[in-house]
Amino acid sequence: MKIEKLTENKIRVLLKNEDIKEKNIDLHTIMTKAIESQGLFLEMLNQAEKQVGFNTDGYKLLIEAYSSPDNDFVFTITKYLESDEKDSLVKKKAVPKMVKPKFEIGIPSFCFSNFEDFCGLCAYINSSKFSTRGLARSISLHEYENAYYLVIKNLNFSKSDYKSLFSIFSEFGKFISISSAFESKLLEYGKVIIKHNALNTGIRYFAK
Numbered sequence: 001m002k003i004e005k006l007t008e009n010k011i012r013v014l015l016k017n018e019d020i021k022e023k024n025i026d027l028h029t030i031m032t033k034a035i036e037s038q039g040l041f042l043e044m045l046n047q048a049e050k051q052v053g054f055n056t057d058g059y060k061l062l063i064e065a066y067s068s069p070d071n072d073f074v075f076t077i078t079k080y081l082e083s084d085e086k087d088s089l090v091k092k093k094a095v096p097k098m099v100k101p102k103f104e105i106g107i108p109s110f111c112f113s114n115f116e117d118f119c120g121l122c123a124y125i126n127s128s129k130f131s132t133r134g135l136a137r138s139i140s141l142h143e144y145e146n147a148y149y150l151v152i153k154n155l156n157f158s159k160s161d162y163k164s165l166f167s168i169f170s171e172f173g174k175f176i177s178i179s180s181a182f183e184s185k186l187l188e189y190g191k192v193i194i195k196h197n198a199l200n201t202g203i204r205y206f207a208k
Contacts, residue, residue: 001044005052009080013044015073044075054079064106066177106177110169112148115193119206121172122199126207130164132200141198144190148173150198151183 002014041063048054059079066074112118118141125132138153150173166175178186194201 001047003044003048003051003054005054006076010076010078011048011052011054013048013075013077015075017072044077048077062179064177064179066106066175106179107183108152108166109176109178110150110152110173111176112150112173115143115148117172118148118150118202121169122202123207124172125168125199126203128168130168132203138196139198140192140196141194141202142186142190143193144186148193149178149186149190151178151186 001019002016004012004014006012045054045056049056054077056079059081062078062080064076064078112121140151142149142151150169169175
């Protein structure tokens, strides 16, 4: 486990393949289980405090996770106070109360360099034996700053199907974990290409 302090309020934690095997974790576990129930994150916070002085007492936490092309896991942990009036709290010498950390996992998404790559994914799945029956309707495709984002929510797949699906996606796009703030930016400043059921719609109309 490698911990890097980015700012006073943000760190990056890298879990290499050997760490992942030792701790028996995978992308499906990270994305579907409640984060606060996982000892992995408490271990990260303890190590971060020891190694780089990253103390989270009295703070809420935003945790974003994604898988790198080398199948490592990268976590970005940001701490923040609930009140934006941090300076006034300091002046009053108020002692932050101990609060239960709130965790937010990023939304699993794939970024495509162009629309043709998305179409290529649709064509591949259409020609393969992989079944998309029962795939969540809440999958949308957005265009933003000359890239295409497939935002995936509420997948109702088994663990093995989940891993297979993401493995196929990775051949055509880059896996990223977006925050709810970035999703709002996609909706506000980007262009919605397919609002619902984007994968099956893409297979129906764009698979060649």
